[in-house]
Amino acid sequence: MENAALLKEKVQEGFMVEGMEDMNEEYLKALKQTLTIVGDTELLSVPPLLTVYDQAPTLNNKITALAIMQDEIGHAHIAYRLLKDLGEDTEELLYNREPNRWKNPYAFDFELSNWIELGVFNALFDRAGYTLLGDAGEHTSYGPWRRALVKVDKEELFHLRNGEIIMKSAVKDPELKKKVQEAVDWMFIMGLEFFGVADNLKSRSQQIEYKLKGRTNDELRQKWLSTAVPFCESIGIKVPAHYDEATEKFVIDVPFPCKFDAENKKWLTDQPDTWENVIKRFKSRGPQNQQFVERIQQGAKELEKLRNEAV
Amino acid sequence: MSVKTKQRTTFDVFTRIERGDDLIHIGTVEAETAELAKVYAAYTYDEEDWVEMCVVDRAQLDWVRKPKGLFAGKGA
Ligand SMILES: [Fe+2]
Numbered sequence A: 001m002e003n004a005a006l007l008k009e010k011v012q013e014g015f016m017v018e019g020m021e022d023m024n025e026e027y028l029k030a031l032k033q034t035l036t037i038v039g040d041t042e043l044l045s046v047p048p049l050l051t052v053y054d055q056a057p058t059l060n061n062k063i064t065a066l067a068i069m070q071d072e073i074g075h076a077h078i079a080y081r082l083l084k085d086l087g088e089d090t091e092e093l094l095y096n097r098e099p100n101r102w103k104n105p106y107a108f109d110f111e112l113s114n115w116i117e118l119g120v121f122n123a124l125f126d127r128a129g130y131t132l133l134g135d136a137g138e139h140t141s142y143g144p145w146r147r148a149l150v151k152v153d154k155e156e157l158f159h160l161r162n163g164e165i166i167m168k169s170a171v172k173d174p175e176l177k178k179k180v181q182e183a184v185d186w187m188f189i190m191g192l193e194f195f196g197v198a199d200n201l202k203s204r205s206q207q208i209e210y211k212l213k214g215r216t217n218d219e220l221r222q223k224w225l226s227t228a229v230p231f232c233e234s235i236g237i238k239v240p241a242h243y244d245e246a247t248e249k250f251v252i253d254v255p256f257p258c259k260f261d262a263e264n265k266k267w268l269t270d271q272p273d274t275w276e277n278v279i280k281r282f283k284s285r286g287p288q289n290q291q292f293v294e295r296i297q298q299g300a301k302e303l304e305k306l307r308n309e310a311v
Numbered sequence B: 001m002s003v004k005t006k007q008r009t010t011f012d013v014f015t016r017i018e019r020g021d022d023l024i025h026i027g028t029v030e031a032e033t034a035e036l037a038k039v040y041a042a043y044t045y046d047e048e049d050w051v052e053m054c055v056v057d058r059a060q061l062d063w064v065r066k067p068k069g070l071f072a073g074k075g076a
């Protein structure tokens, strides 16, 4: 493991990895895993948005939603292009992979119920993406990825601002405000889960040792909370977290993690859960997993069929 | 099932934000032809109102020097 120790030391000192000859096998594997999660997350953010985009209240809202989806596909493209340069068969990954093998967050396996949820999706989930990828953009040791994230960072900020605009304007109407609250009630804790297992349950992280990312799961969760909570409070929306002056940290006011009723999109905050069970829930996938992945693969498969018929 | 596609080539994408700026490598696209590569690049990398954008077939880049790999020769 001489190579591993050398590479870890180097990247901690600021060495930028530019190509495969700078990597050991472990680094390459961790990098590919990370980029697969990122690419899948970007791409599978589109189908949930598509479920309500035709409910956009104005043409401008619709154009913005379309622009966001186009951005996400671009972000996915970047991640998969990087994977291909690392020797992955992305064609296979995209069009022949079973739905349950995709690595997008559990939160993206759900249909949205209304336009307001699209706003909350942008404000909370894109904020999670902005937090995670912002950290990678700042710290990652993989040069090609760090450079590619300049574009992503700019666009994610636009997405989360769009969500804030939708939420801000909705809360002016009491009926719509109720919908914002309902959306936040299930999506806020989903947002917390994006950052993964609590630090004290994780023995070591190759992602951090190889500096694919800079901050730990809990640090990133705190970072997300530090802007998500004040924003929601500023528009009179209640969230199950608050800032604790004494520890100078955000504290989650409900058992976290806790059980989730997927059918009704409701957190069972009287039923605390373990991260082990949460991972199991992630792996057993949410209700739209298959449909959403098929939606992504459908065009390529239809084109292939047409090509075969034409021959 | 395999989605068969015509042989695609990797193109590197370079842009300049404004006159006087450096030409920067902003990413890559894959395309069957240079014409398609231009279209893909324009749609994918639309984060700035570039004054200049070009695509170069990666195989056409002749390298004078490349970073010496940390494990060069040793293999990963
Ligand atoms: Fe994105």
Ligand SMILES: [Fe+2]
Binding pocket: A072, A126, A129, A155, A156, A159
């Ligand atoms: Fe986004």
